[in-house]
Amino acid sequence: MSKKFYVTTPIYYPSAEFHIGHCYTTIIADALARYKRLDGYDVFFQTGTDEHGLKIETKAKENNVTPKEYVDVIIENAKDLWKQLNISYDFFLRTTDKFHEKKVQEIFKKLYDQGDIYKGEYKGLYCVPCESFWTETQVVDNKCPDCGREVQEVTEEAYFFRLSKYQKRIEEFYEQNPDFILPISRKNEMLSNFIKPGLEDLCVSRTSFKWGIPVPFDDKHVVYVWIDALSNYITSLGFPEITPEFKKYWPADLHLVGKEIVRFHAIIWPALLMALGLELPKKVFGHGWLIIDGGKISKSLGNYKDPRFYIKAYGVDAVRYFALREVPFGSDGVFSEKALITRTNSDLCNILGNLVSRTIQMGIKYFDGKVKNTYKNEEIDEDLNAAVKNLKVIIDNKIAELKINEALESIFEVLRKCNKYIDDTAPWLLAKDENNKDRLETIIYNLLESIKVCAILLQAFIPETANKILDSLKVENRNFDSLYQEVDVYDLGKEKPANLFERIKED
Ligand code: MSP
Numbered sequence: 370m371s372k373k374f375y376v377t378t379p380i381y382y383p384s385a386e387f388h389i390g391h392c393y394t395t396i397i398a399d400a401l402a403r404y405k406r407l408d409g410y411d412v413f414f415q416t417g418t419d420e421h422g423l424k425i426e427t428k429a430k431e432n433n434v435t436p437k438e439y440v441d442v443i444i445e446n447a448k449d450l451w452k453q454l455n456i457s458y459d460f461f462l463r464t465t466d467k468f469h470e471k472k473v474q475e476i477f478k479k480l481y482d483q484g485d486i487y488k489g490e491y492k493g494l495y496c497v498p499c500e501s502f503w504t505e506t507q508v509v510d511n512k513c514p515d516c517g518r519e520v521q522e523v524t525e526e527a528y529f530f531r532l533s534k535y536q537k538r539i540e541e542f543y544e545q546n547p548d549f550i551l552p553i554s555r556k557n558e559m560l561s562n563f564i565k566p567g568l569e570d571l572c573v574s575r576t577s578f579k580w581g582i583p584v585p586f587d588d589k590h591v592v593y594v595w596i597d598a599l600s601n602y603i604t605s606l607g608f609p610e611i612t613p614e615f616k617k618y619w620p621a622d623l624h625l626v627g628k629e630i631v632r633f634h635a636i637i638w639p640a641l642l643m644a645l646g647l648e649l650p651k652k653v654f655g656h657g658w659l660i661i662d663g664g665k666i667s668k669s670l671g672n673y674k675d676p677r678f679y680i681k682a683y684g685v686d687a688v689r690y691f692a693l694r695e696v697p698f699g700s701d702g703v704f705s706e707k708a709l710i711t712r713t714n715s716d717l718c719n720i721l722g723n724l725v726s727r728t729i730q731m732g733i734k735y736f737d738g739k740v741k742n743t744y745k746n747e748e749i750d751e752d753l754n755a756a757v758k759n760l761k762v763i764i765d766n767k768i769a770e771l772k773i774n775e776a777l778e779s780i781f782e783v784l785r786k787c788n789k790y791i792d793d794t795a796p797w798l799l800a801k802d803e804n805n806k807d808r809l810e811t812i813i814y815n816l817l818e819s820i821k822v823c824a825i826l827l828q829a830f831i832p833e834t835a836n837k838i839l840d841s842l843k844v845e846n847r848n849f850d851s852l853y854q855e856v857d858v859y860d861l862g863k864e865k866p867a868n869l870f871e872r873i874k875e876d
Contacts, residue, residue: 389692408848416458548652549635738863764780
């Protein structure tokens with residue numbers, strides 16, 4: 370297999386239970402991974418947890434447990450959540466995994482030995498909840514620009530990474546790779562807020578807390594989170610050892626990250642990779658936040674429900690579909706239970722569910738569950754059949770641009786056309802006259818073919834529902850290379866399958 374696709378989510382802080390914001394990125398990464406697998410790519414989809422740092426150390430103390438004990442519970446829950454959301458990750462990396470810790474130490478030592486890391490003294494303004502250092506110009510009234518809480522001034526002996534040395538190379542890289550950071554607005558932010566003012570060397574160790582990977586040649590220090598965290602994308606593949614996996618999957622095709630961590634992925638990570646002599650990832654996509662009540666859903670603000678509540682109440686695909694469809698990927702968007710219900714009713718229930726149910730019922734009623742192509746196409750069919758034929762190319766393009774909501778919109782546009790086609794061709798009238806039997810069969814067949822194509826594509830986004838549909842249609846070949854292979858005879862059985870989605874009452 371020659372085509373490969375390596376996609377990552379950020380590794381999440383397990384400082385509290387995961388919320389719908391974490392689900393958001395992970396569902397999107399999953400949809401892309403599934404799409405590429407169905408399209409014949411050799412996919413590596415990685416997620417994980419970023420477990421070191423002061424915040425977790427503090428949280429664990431508050432709870433009278435060790436940091437490891439503290440995160441273990443949260444990670445178990447997170448893995449259960451990913452299971453419930455049908456997240457098909459290939460690898461879950463924990464930064465407390467022994468292999469990762471060892472490899473981070475090797476990376477740190479290599480950078481030190483070659484002069485890219487040096488010892489100095491750190492003075493800075495630190496936000497404990499966000500684990501971020503800020504410069505004078507970034508803080509607002511002594512408050513963290515991200516969360517709005519007070520920052521503290523800190524001075525300590527520390528190791529530094531020579532980020533400034535890579536300024537020019539990063540600028541050149543941006544010029545030569547205009548699509549490296551998307552959306553473009555985020556790239557412009559990087560240039561004007563961080564790169565143009567001049568990159569400063571980056572503090573990469575701490576002595577003020579213990580919960581971290583020890584610096585291998587100076588155990589007073591622990592590796593400060595970003596070298597530890599960012600390296601996850603390569604330690605999982607074996608680096609510093611150049612393994613067959615590393616050769617196969619690196620460079621990553623896509624790092625999905627929230628907008629507030631673009632700078633780590635689009636500046637620090639490239640510089641680290643340049644220092645390590647490695648290729649840079651092909652793309653960093655900085656998405657927006659899901660917000661509720663005007664603010665970011667946030668662990669530290671505690672303003673959210675367990676995502677499992679929504680999965681239980683409305684089904685996994687209602688949650689997945691909402692995450693993928695509601696908000697243009699890149700922008701901020703509002704998450705609310707009401708919006709989730711509206712979206713589920715309008716698209717999944719009214720458009721998709723109704724279409725599948727009506728079509729299968731007609732197949733059973735008029736043809737005893739066996740429907741073949743009788744080739745009695747008329748002009749009215751052409752619009753639908755052409756839309757179906759063009760769909761894959763349209764979706765491919767949308768996926769390449771990460772316009773995931775538009776990809777789904779295009780599929781639902783075709784499903785809507787199918788519903789209209791039923792209304793326009795009025796099969797129930799044709800059924801009244803035996804002479805129309807072949808024409809009627811062609812209509813039902815066209816609908817089944819259209820539903821099949823949409824369901825095969827939808828496997829990437831709402832796999833459970835899509836596979837239920839393909840089961841009802843007894844479609845065996847579900848990869849994209851069978852997308853347009855026509856089924857000879859649809860065998861729908863004799864019994865109408867259960868509704869895919871029940872209408873949810875809005876109150
Ligand atoms: N551990 C770092 C990432 C290291 S990656 C090498 C981190 N963790 S985090 O748990 O704070 O956030 C992880 C991701 O979740 C970020 O991309 C962040 O944007 C995303 N989200 C957290 N809350 C979110 C929303 N409310 N909405 C959408 N995404 C949000 O940063």
